[in-house]
Amino acid sequence: MIKGIYETHIQVSNLERALAFYTKVLNLKLGHLDEARRIAFLFMPEDKSSMLGLWEQTENLQTRHFAFYCDQAFILDQAVSFLQDNGLQPYNFLKDGSIQPMVFAWMPALAIYFNDPDGNQLEFIALLTGEAKPALGVLTYGDWLAQQ
Template identity: 65%
Template sequence: MIKGLYETHVQVSNLENAIQFYTEVLGLKLAHMDETRPIAFLWIGEGKEFMLGLWEQKENLQPRHFAFSSDKEDILNYSAEYLKNKNLKPYNFLKDESDKPMVFAWMPALAIYFNDPDGNSLEFISILEGEGRPELGVISYEEWLSKK
């Protein structure tokens, strides 16, 4: 029955600002806006493949996490620069205070994180070839390559 995840929703404090961030900064496309609720839906990718819902919540905002599928080479070569050029701070879980992507060895997957203006934790992620190595934890890409 399940073929994938089609949509997810996050709370935002200001719908107009969130629409601007997700469309102008990240390049998503506005699909529909319902000011009576208020909510906006944005297309992710081409051909209506995936959707993100933005729900305006003035009080008790509860930040969430979700990840965008990305190409490995884009994450390795452009993600930190791309995010910094958009005034976003890339981060990882390596505890090395760098903005380098990391590998979740159990998957394995390459990833880098950043936050939207409302504190939602966003991620660029790419599944890597090969078998997972859960015993390695979270490591740098260079370390992953040396352990393969």
């Protein structure tokens, strides 16, 4: 019956700035812009298998969290430099000062976090092969590999 989540929506304080961020930095594709309602709908990836809605909200902005599903190789080899090259500060789930991706052992999944211009907490995540090990909590990728 359910195959996944098709779309999510977030509030942004400036629609043009958010559009520039999501289309130019993260390479999402504009599907529809409703100027009158100050809403934009972005497709990711281009096959339109999922969508992000940006709703301009000038008062009482409420930030949210969501994750972009990525390849493991991208997260391990490119995500941190990609974020830094685009002026974004990567951080891990523990917010312990490390900018290296972390593993959620209960899934297992590899992830790195960053914020959009409005403070929405975004994540690049990749599911890992192997058995889930919830007792390990959140750990570095190296420590995860050592447990395999």
